Amino acid sequence: MNSISLMAETPLYGETAEGSGQPVIPFSPVRKVLFIAYHFPPSGGGGVQRSLKFVKYLPECGYDPVVLTAKPNNERRWTPTDQALLDEVPKSVRVTSVSLPDEVHVPGKLERAARELLGMRSRFGLTWMNEVIEAGTELVEKEQPELIFVTLSPFEGADAAAEISRRTGIPWVADLRDPWALDEFQLHRSRWHRGLEKMQMEASLSTAAMIIMNTPESARRLAEAFPRLKKNNIVSLTNGYDASDFSGEVEPINGADKFAIVHSGYFHAESGLTERDRQFQYKLLGRTIPGVERLPRSHFYLLRALEEWLKEDPSIVNEVRVHCVGVLSQSDTALIERSSAKLLFDCSGYLSHAECLRYVRGADLLFLPMHKMPSGMKAGIVPGKAYEYMAAGRPILATVPDSDARDFVLNAGTGVVCDPGDVPGMLAALKEQHLKWKNGRAKPRSNEDFVRQFERKNLTLKLAGLLDQVR
Incomplete structure (x- = not known):
């Protein structure tokens, strides 16, 4: 069969x-x-x-x-x-x-x-x-x-x-x-x-x-x-996603007067940085599939986009917060600490699933990063958070390759999609969504019939x- x-x-x-x-x-x-x-x-x-x-x-x-x-x-x-x-x-x-x-x-x-x-x-x-x-x-x-x-x-x-x-x-x-x-x-x-x-x-x-x-x-x-x-x-x-997890009123995130960007779960900066530093070894030994890059499945390029945004408009330090809900590695934390955008970040560590979903449901923008794929090859995975992001009905900044994940968030009607590691694309999406938030137009129209199958x-x-x- x-x-x-x-x-x-x-x-x-x-x-x-x-x-x-x-x-x-x-x-x-x-x-x-x-x-x-x-x-x-x-x-x-x-x-x-x-x-x-x-x-x-x-x-x-x-x-x-x-x-x-x-x-x-x-x-x-x-x-x-x-x-x-x-x-x-x-x-x-x-x-x-x-x-x-x-x-x-x-x-x-x-x-x-x-x-x-x-x-x-x-x-x-x-x-x-x-x-x-x-x-x-x-x-x-x-x-x-x-x-x-x-x-x-x-x-x-x-x-x-x-x-x-x-x-x-x-x-x-x-x-x-x-x-x-x-x-x-x-x-x-x-x-x-x-x-x-x-x-x-x-x-x-x-x-x-x-x-x-x-x-x-x-x-x-x-x-x-x-x-x-x-x-x-x-x-x-x-x-x-479990519909029972999404019942009740949406509770505001701490600092609700700010544009809240939320990422739930894990980053993979450590493995991505190691891969970048050992490119020759990895290629020689065949440790990874040619064309796959792990670093985009982290906050590495998001930090670059935020740094560029801060240069253009320093006032966003009073308007924007990035909430990282999940356990961060030492490499994850070090990237934030070395960045000029570190004042934008609020890292909670691991929270219960219920508390994590409170952040997801209250977000103004959800961040969904994935790894880079070689041309002509679809990614074989969809991060589990993607389904709960779609259920939340909030805008999703999805930096994803050709994949089921890309198809899903686009069909859900809430995806703002660019390629993994595309800093200009991320910066444009951040500014666009921030402007919609300021104008009271942050919530997109979700395709609930499509999302319900999940x-x-x-x-x-x-x-x-x-x-x-x-x-």
């Missing part, structure tokens, strides 16, 4: 039975599913939202998820704690957590380098895989689910699910939150290592009954790269329809 893109084939939750006012949900008998997810509350961050929202709404769609996850470890940049997210997990859902020794998360530099050079899996990945196999097999015997659903990464979860399936005879479904070896943003030690990871990816996914990618482009790329996997039923099911209930209903195909 060829890859397909699931965008709006299934009736949306917003469609109602005549006269009932209630969403139309196709009836299906309750099916139990073993739901394997390393990233799950109380962990926070972008990687948690997809799993959390599926588990939140699957019971309404005829599925009973039995969750297998990891106990929270010490807080790290990519796995902050957000206890409030636990409240969204239905009380009926059973959650089993396995413990991973803290040392597997932070291996020694020598061990890490040796494993990467030899193309070996990390000790963390292997530990997670083995824990999942044992705990998952026990859960299958106890709970008797009809299928196994594993969300990746860690990508070793694919082999764990495959082994549980082999032991129990239950089919398994792979859900890739990132394109794995086909992710153009991912760094590798060399061309050989990238090729090795592609081989591992194909082998690990070979027994999956279905492979779900989170963008149409990544699904197309997977089918093209691994023709033998087409028989596994390759589909795309995007990330999204609502989490609608996406979970589509997921249930996909899982119904797995027997």
Whole structure:
């Protein structure tokens, strides 16, 4: 079967039975599913939202998820704690957590380098895989689910699910939150290592009954790269937003009298600066795909645009604020501190998802940066924040390459798009949106019908329809 893109084939939750006012949900008998997810509350961050929202709404769609996850470890940049997210997990859902020794998360530099050079899996990945196999097999015997659903990464979860399936005879479904070896943003030690990871990816996914990618482009790329996997039923099911997170009045951001530019989540300045400084090495070894530049997926070029704006109009220091909501690296912070635009920045650090959305909903302009791509090649990823940005209905300054992300924000009607790293384009967009804000015309007309297809209930209903195909 060829890859397909699931965008709006299934009736949306917003469609109602005549006269009932209630969403139309196709009836299906309750099916139990073993739901394997390393990233799950109380962990926070972008990687948690997809799993959390599926588990939140699957019971309404005829599925009973039995969750297998990891106990929270010490807080790290990519796995902050957000206890409030636990409240969204239905009380009926059973959650089993396995413990991973803290040392597997932070291996020694020598061990890490040796494993990467030899193309070996990390000790963390292997530990997670083995824990999942044992705990998952026990859960299958106890709970008797009809299928196994594993969300990746860690990508070793694919082999764990495959082994549980082999032991129990239950089919398994792979859900890739990132394109794995086909992710153009991912760094590798060399061309050989990238090729090795592609081989591992194909082998690990070979027994999956279905492979779900989170963008149409990544699904197309997977089918093209691994023709033998087409028989596994390759589909795309995007990330999204939860309408319940957008209920209630929009609260003003601190300093509401100022033009508020908001970025939520992570920047990637550190990897981008390293890539720029080691261009010859990266090119020689084939560490990156030629033409891909990571630095634009940060605030590096936004800072340049703001610096130019300040030169032209110093008074904006009293009118403009850039709110960075998320954990910043030392490189991220250093770029701001060295910039003449640093007085414009307000960096909050990590905030709960609810508080983050307060900033997103109250923004006058949302910043969505992505990496640069070579000519003729679409990006395979869409940052998770893009869907919540669209749901907010606020203007989006999207510095994005040819990609599903570009198509989505333009179709949403709120995107102001320029190429990654285009400083003059960013400066023009900033000045234009600022002028609209001063004139009281900041809110664009959103294409709500288009955006609604990304609502989490609608996406979970589509997921249930996909899982119904797995027997």
